[in-house]
Amino acid sequence: MAILGEIRKRSWLLLGVIALGLFAFLFNADTFDKIFEKNPNVFGKVNGEDITRDEYNDQLMIMQQQAQQQGQPIKGLEEQAWQILVQSKLIKQQFEKSGLTITDDIFWSQLQYDPMFAQNQQFYDEKGNFKLNELKSQIEKSQAERPEDYAFWLKNKKAIEYRMMARMLFGNITSGITTSKKEAELMIKFRDEMANIDFVKVDYLEFSKKNDVKVTTQDLADYIKKHPTRFKATASRNIAYAYFPAAPSAQDDAATLAEINKLYLKGTDASNGAENFQNTTNDSMFVELNSDVPFIPQYVSPNQIPAGLKDKIATATIGQTFGPYKEQTLYVVSKLLDRQMKPSDSVSSSHILIAYKGAERSQATRSKEEAKALADKILAEVKSNPAKFNENLKQSDEPNAVERNGSVGWTTPQSSFAPGYLSFLAAHKKGDIGLAETNFGYHIIKVDERPESIKYKIAHLAKNIKASDKTENQVLTQATRFIQQTQGKSFNQFKNLAEKNKYRFDNPKTVGRFQGNLPGIGTDKDAEVIAWAFDKKREIGDTDIFTVEGTGDRIVAYVVGKQDEGLADPETVRDQIEPIVKNKVLAKKILEKINAGKYASLDQAAKAFGTTKGNADVNLFNPSVNGAMEPRVAGAAFGAAANKLSQPIEGMTGVYLVVKKSVKTNKLPGDVKQISESITQQNSQQFTGAFMKSLQDNADIKDFRIDVWDKTAQQ
Known part of the structure; x- marks a missing residue:
């Protein structure tokens, strides 16, 4: 099996x-x-x-x-x-x-x-x-x-x-995605043509400093209605919470240290103090019975050793103990059980590939039997005289084998190599030469380098530093007082009180019924908090307190909002779309002012808005205007008549007025065939995700x- x-x-x-x-x-x-x-x-x-x-x-x-x-x-x-x-x-x-x-x-x-x-x-x-x-x-x-x-x-x-x-x-x-010659030629044109423009940009950020704009909930809702597919929402809840961790106190820390010192120096209660971590004759059993971390029988490399032990282990004697030292939330005592030189998993190797007709990626015409006979012959020569390995590289069916001396570089058992090749490397040491068969053919393999490194076998006696019952009760009192103070209060009052008292506060806003975890917490109570928030009886403003099993931490949750299936609630996605909507509101004000001014030149527009006239080279393939990506501006530049003031253009970072001065062509490398292949490959790579999203959006x-x-x- x-x-x-x-x-x-x-x-x-x-x-x-x-x-x-x-x-x-x-x-x-x-x-x-x-x-x-x-x-x-x-x-x-x-x-x-x-x-x-x-x-x-x-x-x-x-x-x-x-x-x-x-x-x-x-x-x-x-x-x-x-x-x-x-x-x-x-x-x-x-x-x-x-x-x-x-x-x-x-x-x-x-x-x-x-x-x-x-x-x-x-x-x-x-x-x-x-x-x-x-x-x-x-x-x-x-x-x-x-x-x-x-x-x-x-x-x-x-x-x-x-x-x-x-x-x-x-x-x-x-396989049916292709790029026509005309499409490739058009893309080359977009890439190579460069329009030189003079422009005036009324920057949204600068304009907003003198023209205060507030984005209302209705502004957000109007934007969402224009993009219903993008903002299709499943049922969710806007949840806020204050988190009260039952962090171990200084007394809890001292108690854990005393506990591990007793096991280390004085002995266990079960042995009446006779057996401790220093004198035990069965380290693995002692750790399994008394440690909060299991015994690990494997040898480990120096980079896998705890930080508190790294600088001591190299000169330690077998049986020597170290500690107690603190490692994150643990007190640890460690004992060196053994050290050995072990071969590395990383191997550098070279090979001569003898392929045959029908092997993967093979262009050889020889039969499999002929390939095996030739591989055996080369192997015999190379084993009798390793110097002949390089001489026989000219018979290798791998491209550029001679130039690379047959090297495949460094590999590990996780490398994406043929299993037969990796199996050979796993079983051989530096200098070994042998034959392996894969779906590519027969390989005469030479192990060039397989370094050894020192590894250690260590027993760790560890104890978690946990909060005591007294500490947990103090946290419960604190959380209970907070929920009493915030019951029936607004979300802002809940938030302000949590921040005033420096409690850990978060508001994930959009929490799905079946997402299971609350962002920023990750406890065994997350699913219960979410289920509570989705209860049919739950109302906005409801609060409750939850206890995290094992740690004694408390969560005080608050229902800020409820989102049913349909379009997203505007306030829930405010952080996501407010900058976009704000720019659109600003653009509307700027456009109204430009249209009212009826400016005949860029200089008039620049003076009216207190800005300066700029110049830039833009193209459609990379529509950057002085560092800002502005595809509409680039499109307008190529579509406008030469030396004529354009209509206002609502861009990504501001509203533009443009005058096209000239268009020049800079021929870049890449012919129609290369561009066509590149576009086809890019479209194919993007297709699957877009196709899947389209299916789901329209289902x-x-x-x-x-x-x-x-x-x-x-x-």
């Missing part, structure tokens, strides 16, 4: 350009049956296609396992799980509309290119061949002997199929999860 076990370790649910982590919250089927009269299993719809309870739970369970295996939090990832499912449905729908299918043969033939397999050499043999038959055999065997592994495989198989659909769909569409997506959560909580 080695391969299936590896799949359990690497169950990435990637989907083409989608790579998201997830959290598991499993809804109870019985509860659903009580809530809904019809379709109790439907959590949402994408263009009419159901997202079922089973799909959601399967997705979340797999991702929860992945997060646990990687030592990551399993909370706060529900929204990303939902997005994976939505995008998977959209990909599948487009895939089927395109008339594409994934047959059984296609699935197995394409499996090795899936990220779960392609990025892990465990799925390949020493020759670099994908272990497909072994995988199939284990899957068939698990169906009868290990049904839990087989069920896990089926869930992953569905995710893999979605990724295949994405790869095939995007591959088919992007009919219904999310029933909030109703499900609220109704479930009421049962």
Whole structure:
């Protein structure tokens, strides 16, 4: 079950350009049956296609396992799980509309290119061949002997199929992206032509200093209505909070230091003081029983040693102890158990590649048998006389092998090299020469450098410096007093009191129901605070207090605003769009003044606005005007008649009046073919993300999860 076990370790649910982590919250089927009269299993719809309870739970369970295996939090990832499912449905729908299918043969033939397999050499043999038959055999065997592994495989198989659909769909569409000769010629023209202009710029920032402008909520709302797709919003809450950390006091610090000193010098209670960290004969067991940090049996390099120990370990004797010293929130005592010279994972090597017809990227005409015979012959010569390695480089099928002396540089086990090549390096030392087979052919490999470095085996006895019950009670008193003072008060009063008392304060503004984590906190209570804020009974101005498990920290939360699904609440996105809207309000005032003045020249306009006339060279490919990106100004410059005053141009940084003086052409390197290829490549790279966003923006997506959560909580 080695391969299936590896799949359990690497169950990435990637989907083409989608790579998201997830959290598991499993809804109870019985509860659903009580809530809904019809379709109790439907959590949402994408263009009419159901997202079922089973799909959601399967997705979340797999991702929860992945997060646990990687030592990551399993909370706060529900929204990303939902997005994976939505995008998977959209990909599948487009895939089927395109008339594409994934047959059984296609699935197995394409499996090795899936990220779960392609990025892990465990799925390949020493020759670099994908272990497909072994995988199939284990899957068939698990169906009868290990049904839990087989069920896990089926869930992953569905995710893999979605990724295949994405790869095939995007591959088919992007293969049709081309650039015409006329388009390339036009782009060259945009790139090479330069217009010289005189201009007057009424800068928004300078104008606002003398013309105060307030951006109202209605101004923001009007801008949002003009860009509905950009500001499509899911349900969210504007939450503010004051955070009261139960930081250990000086007395708590002293108590922890005394505790570790006792274990270090006087001994444990279980041994009646007879065994301590200095005299123990079983260091690993002593650490496991008495430390807040587990025993690590591996040897570590100097850069992995705690800062408080680095300058002492090099000259220490085996068995010598150090400490107690402080490392972040820990008191630590360390004991040197052993030191050894160990080979580095980094290897410098050279090779001679003998390819054959059919090998990857090969242009050779020799058969595989002929290639093996030639590789054996060269290997025998080089092993008998290593000096002949360079002489035989001329027979290598790798481009520029002679010029580079066959060198591939430095590699590590994580390098993106053929598995067979890396397996050879892992098993050999400096100076070794041997033969390895990969999907590129046969390699005569010489290990040029494999440095050794000293590594240490160290036992660490550590104790967390924690807040005592007394400290936690003081924090509770402080938080309780604060919530009493702010209940029924406005948001500004809540904020001002928190800042006046120098409490930690934050206002994330837009918090989604299933995002799980509050920005800036990251505690086990975040999800509970969010659920509280989304309760149907919750009103703006409500407050509550929450206790963080394990630390005793307190969170006092305040509901600032409520956003239902639809267009974004203007005040929620004020920070994002206020500068843009303010410039538009300023531009309107400037344009009114320019139109009223009816200026006949740039000099008149400059005098009226108290600014100066400028000059710049601009082009359409890089529309910069004296350092400011102004595409509208560049466009107007090329569109205006020579030596004629333009109409006012509402730019990014100000309102411009322009007079085009001349146009010249500076021919830059790059012919039509090169430009065409470059544009095509750039468009292809940008397409997948834009296409996916377009599908999602225009899809009919219904999310029933909030109703499900609220109704479930009421049962």
